[in-house]
Amino acid sequence: TVYASKYAPIKENSAELSINSVIKTEVTDYTLDYDTGDIELVSATSSAISLIYQAVKFRDAEWLQAIIEGHRALGDGIFKSVIMDTSSMIISGGRQTIPCPTNTIKILKIFESTDLTVNGIYQPMRTNWKYDQRSNKIITSQKPTRNNYIAVSYLKKPVAPSSVSMALDLESDWINMIGHKAGAFYLRSQANKIAQQGNATVEEGHLNVQALRVMANDEDAQFEILRKRIKPLLPNLDIPYWDSAKGDVPA
Numbered sequence: 001t002v003y004a005s006k007y008a009p010i011k012e013n014s015a016e017l018s019i020n021s022v023i024k025t026e027v028t029d030y031t032l033d034y035d036t037g038d039i040e041l042v043s044a045t046s047s048a049i050s051l052i053y054q055a056v057k058f059r060d061a062e063w064l065q066a067i068i069e070g071h072r073a074l075g076d077g078i079f080k081s082v083i084m085d086t087s088s089m090i091i092s093g094g095r096q097t098i099p100c101p102t103n104t105i106k107i108l109k110i111f112e113s114t115d116l117t118v119n120g121i122y123q124p125m126r127t128n129w130k131y132d133q134r135s136n137k138i139i140t141s142q143k144p145t146r147n148n149y150i151a152v153s154y155l156k157k158p159v160a161p162s163s164v165s166m167a168l169d170l171e172s173d174w175i176n177m178i179g180h181k182a183g184a185f186y187l188r189s190q191a192n193k194i195a196q197q198g199n200a201t202v203e204e205g206h207l208n209v210q211a212l213r214v215m216a217n218d219e220d221a222q223f224e225i226l227r228k229r230i231k232p233l234l235p236n237l238d239i240p241y242w243d244s245a246k247g248d249v250p251a
Contacts, residue, residue, distance in 0.1 A: 001041040007055035008037030009062075014054035020047045034059060058186055060164050066189075070181030071160045071168075073223065077231075078174055079105055079155040086118055091140075091148040098138040098150070100131070103157040107131040107138060113149040122151050177226045184219035187212045 015032055017024050017039065024030055030041045039051060058066075082101075091098060091112065100107065110129060111122035128141030138152075158169050168175050191212035 001044050003039040003049065005037035005051055005053065009056055009059045010034045010037055011054040011056045012060050016052045018050045019045055063164050066182035066185035067178060068160050069185050070178035073181045074174060074177060078158060080158050080169055082156055083153050084151040086149060086151045089150045089152050091144050091150055093146045094143050096140045096143050100136045100138060104136055105155040105157050107152060107154045109153040111151040116148050118149045173230045177223055180219045180223040184216040187216035
């Protein structure tokens with residue numbers, strides 16, 4: 001019941017298996033290992049088997065991992081600015097903490113509504129406050145007496161992609177950096193694959209294992225050059241006046 005395709009890996013959703021010209025259903029009738037190209041039928045057959053598929057050098061799942069590795073390599077110094085966000089920020093009467101949006105890195109400015117409406121006029125918060133990154137909350141020096149809407153300008157951590165088609169929410173220079181790191185990941189994976197198979201060359205380009213690893217090192221070097229050259233500039237930051245003993249003091 002076990003067969004092997006001629007080429008691997010196989011692109012996701014590109015395979016169609018048929019027995020005696022009858023198309024079969026994956027999982028129900030057979031399983032396919034997209035990395036190795038191995039096919040296992042649920043039931044043995046003596047009939048003619050046909051598998052139409054698209055072979056690739058790198059599967060989408062591997063490309064996604066390469067991109068995520070590049071995204072992770074950027075480190076904590078990369079950010080996305082959010083200006084005057086009111087979507088999930090509100091002061092609750094009687095509470096001294098304000099939950100911040102997910103992936104917040106730093107709070108820049110806080111404004112509160114003057115007429116208690118989400119579309120109202122906003123002015124800088126005139127209560128002592130500080131941002132606690134560990135709990136991801138804004139802490140005020142005293143409990144507010146009423147609920148109110150606030151607008152916050154802040155820096156957030158860019159979200160890593162969940163698919164190869166997902167647009168990266170980053171500056172173009174940072175995307176280029178991810179490209180270099182992902183390229184290094186790809187080249188090393190190909191070198192390891194050739195080494196495991198015992199082949200001396202790649203069909204396209206005739207590159208040996210050592211050449212691929214040298215190219216991977218070059219990609220890493222380009223990444224480091226860009227990381228040192230491109231230094232993100234932080235936006236202006238409101239420095240909150242925090243003195244818990246003084247209570248409500250204009251910031």
